[in-house]
Amino acid sequence: MGETMAFLSEHVSLVMCAAFFGGVVSFYSRRPRLACGFMLVGMFSNLWLFISRYTAALPFMPLHIGLIGISLLLACVQVLFRRQEKSLLLPLLLLLLALCNLLYPKDFYLPFIRSQSLFAHTFLLCGIGAKALLILAAVSAADILLRGEAVVLSAASRLVSFGYFLLILSMFSGEIWSYLGWGTPVVWHDAAITTVIALWFYWSCFLHLHYIRSWSTRWQGAFLATGGVLTLLVSVLPDLGPYQGVL
Amino acid sequence: MKILVLFALLFFTAFTLTCCDMEQPASEGGPDGKSVVSKMAGKKAKKSFLTIGEFTVEKKSDTLTVVRDGAGRNLALVPRGAADPEGFPPEMIIHTPMKRVVAYSNFDVATLRVLGEINTLVGTTTPENRWYVDEVKKRFTDGSIVWVGNSSGVDYEVIKKQKPDVVLTWDPSIVPMMTELGIPVVITSTPVAMCLNARMSYVKFLAPFFGREQEADAYFQRVGDSLKAIRRRTRDLADQPKVMWGDMYEKRVLVEPGNAWIGELVGLVQSDYLFEDVYGTSCIEISMERFLTSGNDATVYFTYRTPKTGATSKEALKRNHPLMACITPLGPGGSVYSPLPWYSQSGDKLDEIFTEIAAIIHPDAYPNYTLKYFLELPEKDPVEGKEGSKNGEKRI
């Protein structure tokens, strides 16, 4: 069973990567319908990967699934809400995530038994949702910056607000889990906690910057885009396994 | 903003001064040149603090040293004749130097040899016929050492009869019973695998139990020198073999993680350790897929199995676990090494073991090297009777 799943997982990862590549090429050659078809295939492959890995690990929290989760949510947004968008940024990002997943396609670590807690799953899922929303906000901001438009970034800010809320939920459920399992709400030896707190401060900073009068749209966009890169980095890097050293 | 910068500067100055001001000598350079461990204070300083992986040794005063064992329990070491310190229950106080020790782990016994204290050993969980160390076998014969039973179920009556000052073990379940018997227990295994430096300086953890700090320092120096020599010999080699260390069992796959001393050593000798990203306890379990994927890249494979537990040839390994047949080292011309039975009892010869591992990974850098602790597995099982002497009764 395990070997079959691993075999399938590798092949579906390949299909996903090819589909997102097809999507990017079709977008570039102005064929929105074809692009949408490719993206749909990519999204369903991604969904299969996510569900199969998640259910295989149950009742434990699966490890190294963040990349696939974020990619799934971004693919859903692309297919459902950004079909008409001409920007190539999100499809390119999806392709990058699919390539990273292809580099390290299997969940090599066995889950640990303390992760069979509802709070562990909330920590993971809210974290995935938060990071996807924050990356999406950054993509929207980068799109606008690249087009040279001065749109008040209210849509992106709203995404940040909801992403921030999910990040808080993820962080606090992680703390409750940590308390119930290890006896302390914050463990400083876990890189995942350190990076989540770093993200929390970064996006808290963004929310505070709104109250500074000299905070221009251009700066807002740049800050959002940088935040996106940071979020992407802390989400993707730990999931690259032996390849993180290369990066 | 200026005030903020001022605060930051003040803080850093204070912190730096605090760190420099303490009675601790400069950090000792590790084998790879990294500062990895703080050295114990010299004679002048009364207080000192030493970390050895998850173990710590804190000299509080001339009459009190507090050690933290692998399970994070604090024990007080008090010289014989000195008053017992307050705040420590009797079962957490050890009177030094210790005279009688029961040890579970072969590595602990080897460390006693390094410290010149093998005569204090009065009981082990390894029976006499599985020992390859002459001194231990001799003491078994004259009745100074007894077998206290299997590690999974020791005979408490036998331990009680031996009247040990301490039991060195990895099994925390014996603590309540030992407490009842009034015998202190030191847990000598840790939840996270020992890194190279911790492995080398573990001797410094046991040294204060016997007042043998000088012997410990000398041994650490010797092993450190051997590592430097290995580094010098291998650092300019162009070839970078890929190494894996672990084994597949019926349903489980166990490997040495990247944070273990083996992973660090392999990296140090100009080669790639394929489980470098795996972190955790020694013999950590990973998925079969990962093992096989890394196996496809590997050039050198070290198995956990000894010839006595089935690692007699590549063919035997493949027979035991057919899935493993696809990994490159098990193919024709591949290199597979198995530890010989006395390897696990040779922890007092880390310098030789490190050199042997380097010689296995880079045979060109060590021409004519004769293996002492590992066996290169042949393609097929040797004809019976021929190889018996090879795995047989070596004494160390």
Add this chain to the structure above:
Amino acid sequence: MLLFRFFTSLHLSVVLFLLLVVDLLFGWYCLEGNTSFYQMMNRTGLVEWLLTFGRSDPFHTSWFVVLLVLLFFLAINTLCCTGEKLTRLAKNFHATLQRKSGRFTLSVHLMHLAMVVLLAGYLLSYIFGEVNSSVAVGDSGMTTVVPGTQLRLRVEKMEMIPYSGKGIPAFEGRRIDAEALLHISLKGYGEKVQKISMNRPVFFHGWSLFMQTFNPKSEGSMSKNIYIVLDVRRDPGIPLTFCGMTAFVLGVLGYLCFRPRKTGTNENSIPLHHKK
């Protein structure tokens, strides 16, 4: 007054946030391969850790010390800012509550205060928390006394929970949890019998007991001894931490609900160079 103005500055918050991010990213780098170094903080407490581990390796400790200092300044900054604003709002508190924007402002300040409470909780835990690591309790009916305390523990019954899934072949035949019926007694405080398992601690007169591990992990395990290993803690910061967390979540919810919506046509695209 100058100092107070400095500490109420929003620019200071922004600088502190960014410094915290940089510091935590450096911490991320330091954590690589040094997990056990920081893990000891949970056993020793902050002060002892800084004086022993911290001193022995200043490089790997520096980011954590800087983090503490930055958090201290952030807490002062937050308290000054929120204190000043809330004093002003208090004059017209009822009117503030009536307005949506007022409720929004109050939510923001609730978040601020919650963060300070949260930090205070962590600090209390790390300074005044007591930990007794790795207390083994067997199922032989023998009583274990937690070192340095009057707590006496005994396992009355233990039930192993096997893995029932199919997705992870390596887990087949393994036990994934242990439910132990733990008898706890403390001189002068009576006794209690309660179930404990991996993510289900037991609380008793200020003490909390957490299961660290159990044995055996499978039927064919090499080690047959049946026992659980507990971490016994006394942590005065936990109530504050949980109060802070709850208040923060309420604050964020209020922030999202009462957020002023931007209206009008200013969201239309205008090329950047045309914007004044």
